[in-house]
Amino acid sequence: MGSAPQLTVIQSRDNSFVKELRRLSQDSTAYRKQGRIWLEGDHLCRAALARGLKPAVAVFSESFWPQAPVQWAQAASKVVVLADALFADISGLESPARMGYLMDWDAGRQVSSGLPTVVLDRVQDAGNVGSILRSAAAFGFTQVVALKGTAALWSQKVLRAGMGAHFGLHLVEAAAVDDVQLLQVPLIVTSSHQGDLIHEARLPWPCAWAMGHEGQGVSPALMEMASHHIRIAQPGGEESLNVAAAAAICLHASSVSALVRQG
Structure with a gap:
């Protein structure tokens, strides 16, 4: 059994982490500057986990956190719980999701030969x-x-x-x-x-x-x-x-x- 992830609860929209998520959600190329991508919603998050990817941070809305599957939280070394209003504020969806993952992004991929x-x-x-x-x-x-x-x-x-x-x-x-x-x-x-x-x-x-x-x-x-x-x-x-x-x-x-x- 691994150690429990670090948990942080955020209530302020001026928090630097919230500002980072907002930029990643609303600026189509912000991930290139920050070196991270934001996956909003359980479908994308589950797809990443199915490919063996490990999120840097798991983010949950405050109302969803008590019922979130344990494995979704344990996939990351850090968990952030946002007040529902904050999650809605950073969301790029008409109906905000209740969770997301912050993933490290590799900018250095080069063309490989011989591949379809x-x-x-x-x-x-x-x-x-x-x-x-x-x-x-x-x-x-x-x-x-x-x-x-x-x-x-x-x-x-x-x-x-x-x-x-x-x-x-x-x-x-x-x-x-x-x-x-x-x-x-x-x-x-x-x-x-x-x-x-x-x-x-x-x-x-x-x-x-x-x-x-x-x-x-x-x-x-x-x-x-x-x-x-x-x-x-x-x-x-x-x-x-x-x-x-x-x-x-x-x-x-x-x-x-x-x-x-x-x-």
């Missing part, structure tokens, strides 16, 4: 980014490389949209286009006007799929680097697909292709 990868090329909508991370994790892609101009991967909106997918992925932020060459796997890009139809193509595995800006698509530089250009059939006649929907189709197709080859 998704490259995000200036994808700016947080919901799209989080959805793509979920698809990546679901379909066996283990690395996501976000080029400069992409929404902050560990922002609150992306974390909520990712639904815990972050913790099973190798995430690289603020990468340059040249860093894509370090992947050393075939790069595939989608296009509405050129390339093979995805349901007819022989897709390589492992590979890297590049998903581009919501309006501008994949940059010309990545287009030139690509070994495959793929189109998604749209018999309904729409001009284009939402980038998160396109990513789900492409990553699923790669996953199925790899399984068929293994079988």
Whole structure:
């Protein structure tokens, strides 16, 4: 049995710890300056624990603390109990959660070669980014490389949209286009006007799929680097697909292709 975590009760909104949480909750890039991320809500917290991650601090609302599962508190070496009004004040949710974890964040992750990868090329909508991370994790892609101009991967909106997918992925932020060459796997890009139809193509595995800006698509530089250009059939006649929907189709197709080859 380990020792009981240190317990601190906070009632003042001017407390320095409360101010830190407020910045992490409300500023999408504050985690880069502070070196910590804020996971609000039991779903994200349980997802982190399931991946073996250890929170630095467990935070509970005062009303929830007496009924909080013991293992949630014991996962951290320090526990902070906030007055309910304080927890609501720092929360980024319409209905504030009753608990959260403060986690240390590693800013030094580099591109790894040979991994099934998704490259995000200036994808700016947080919901799209989080959805793509979920698809990546679901379909066996283990690395996501976000080029400069992409929404902050560990922002609150992306974390909520990712639904815990972050913790099973190798995430690289603020990468340059040249860093894509370090992947050393075939790069595939989608296009509405050129390339093979995805349901007819022989897709390589492992590979890297590049998903581009919501309006501008994949940059010309990545287009030139690509070994495959793929189109998604749209018999309904729409001009284009939402980038998160396109990513789900492409990553699923790669996953199925790899399984068929293994079988």
